[in-house]
Amino acid sequence: MTDVLHTRVGACWPGTRAVFRGHDLHDDLAGIGWMELYVFGITGRRLAPPQLRVLEGIWTLTSYPDTRLWNNRVAALAANARSASVLGLAAGIAATEAGVFGGGPGLQSIDFFLRAGVLHGQGMSAEAIVERELQTRRILGYGRPLNSTDERLPPLMRLAEREGLSQGLHYRLAFDVEQAMLRRKPFLKMNFAALTSALAADMGFTARQYQLYNILKTLAGMPPCILEAADKPEGSLMPSACDVVIYDGVGPRIWGDRLGNDGAAQG
């Protein structure tokens, strides 16, 4: 195992001090807010207060304490099975890096906007960008699995306008892309992933930086689910009786019959 760890991001000397990206955490960064620290840790940049308020608002607007949601359900099941609550929380965060919601679409969406922003800056219209993109891949951030209308967008738009962040290149492009998408399929309305990733692109996030910011946007919804599930009788969260499960596999068979005379498996 290595004798010396080389690093530029920071270190702590217990009993003395701690350094966070080249700044003394308790002196240079005294009083810094948690969101600012978190984003500073990711980007190495100190973002402006309006940007930080929007970033925090993005997290606030989609932290739903609905135990049915898959990531929340993971966390709650842990609590109701009388596991340690933080194990549930950690597994819930991991489950948020999903393909149809959360981390996956967010990453694809900001990747699209970063490329689209370059093309738009070169004079390409949103229509042409969409046409070009759809020739090789899907555009994530438009359409939604459960309902095509996204209730989070109006409050997010109000927040962005209030903080003076509604005129960025990627933010405006998100709406132009929506129109291009709707011309193709009327249900492909913009969703939260598109506008949040567009805002992050305007703030200078890379895709990988956004991946680390974006994944916690549903976090605040999990503790209420965990605590309520812990209060319920153990094993009572979404219980399934045997006959509730639909089995559509093969019928009964005998283990000893599985091998033919020559020892090869049947089937």
Added chain:
Amino acid sequence: MNRLQTRIWHEAPEPGDPFAVRVARCHGYDVFGDMLGRCRWVELLFLLLRGEAPSREQAALLEDLAVALANPGPRDPAVHAAMASATGGATAAAALMAALAVGAGRQGGARDVFEAVTGWGQCGFDLPAWQAWARATGEQALSIWPVAEHPAGFDGQAVQTSGIVLKTLAGLCVHVPAERLRWLSAHRVALEAAAGRPLAMTGVAAAALADLGFDAEQGEMLHLLLRLPGAAAHALEQRALGYKRFPFPAVQLDDDPARAVVAS
């Protein structure tokens, strides 16, 4: 859709309690009334994922693969993570979650196996196809996984093929279903030249898993699962030894505002 659907498992309830299981069948076989006592663990693993019982030869290959993968050793990053979690006194689950998180990756981990099993589907026994596949490393579309820094199944860091990798390859090649493993063994040098890297244990595992008929997702899952025993054992050992005996390196901070160069 409020009813779970499965082709894997059927549970018949006790007459007096719809939640108490009287008989549980896995792909049709009575697990507790028929298999228990007559079924090896690897046979159940195979059955769960493939839906059919393995032949004796398939079970023997999977068992040997499971032995080879069971403990990557305490220097392995996944095991290191499990030990680091345990030495601080975190839960048993935290140790295994740490091992899974680190062991999921592209460097010696399950994502490498996923990509290598995918390679078998794309390239089969075609050496030029594998050579082209190796050249295309890193061209994947953006995903939550980092971009590959070496061809999957090959070692991103080693400068020569490990003895344990070669012994595993040779040991698994003796099994009847080991068609890909034998081809890998016969073409190893050419493949390593194409990859610019030595063969890794993930490459051997991927060939074995493909020989057993597992697809990339199943192979990824099995690789995660089969490496946990060592992580568990080393985590428990380090917890018992205590954190004062667990390595904690000195640090060299290159942008220290206090300009402390080396401290411990």
